[in-house]
Amino acid sequence: QPVLTQPPSVSGAPGQTVTISCTGTRSNTVHWYQHLPGTAPRLLIYSNNNRPSGVPDRFSGSKSGTSASLAITGVQAEDEADYYCQSYYSSLSASVFGGGTKLTVL
């Protein structure tokens, strides 16, 4: 069982705002990845709320307490993918991932 908890799936119509939660992060920093099956996962957000160059600004991240969120404002068909949060658990001495959330664009 993943130590970080994400909803298995979310959906939204084009143009809507979709939010994906990640709980169990403790007070640690969280990063987010986008993964289209068959391709290399892509870093989407690092250190809670920072976008690497090339990531559209419709993607944003936030963190509050032991939870983090990824928001996609104005979701597009090309955003249909799996999304993973990631952090580190010192108690496990390991980087940990959430179970992943499949985004369906209706």
Added chain:
Amino acid sequence: QVQLQESGPGLVKPSGTLSLTCVVSGGSITSNNWWSWVRQPPGKGLEWIGQIYYSGSTHYNPSLESRVTISLDKSKNQFSLNLTSVTAADTAVYFCVREVPSGINWFDPWGQGTLVTVSS
């Protein structure tokens, strides 16, 4: 721009050893980064396997530590994964990744991944 490419057998017999190599291009493996392996079993999420620094320092996921070895070859700018005593549960897509040092490290970029199936 750093790129990573995995290679290795796509089929390994149960109780055998899974061996993969990751070639790093567009950058030096001796840069201030960790180099890691992450896997994804079919239909499941991502699991961090372990990491290596160019000095040779390694850290492994405790759940796999007894079976995992990660090594690197500076002359070839590549690093490798060995996983012993494999079972069907080790069937997965294996990714090699650069792990960027930070308070909590992040993974970027990733290789395309290679599917390894454990079957007789």
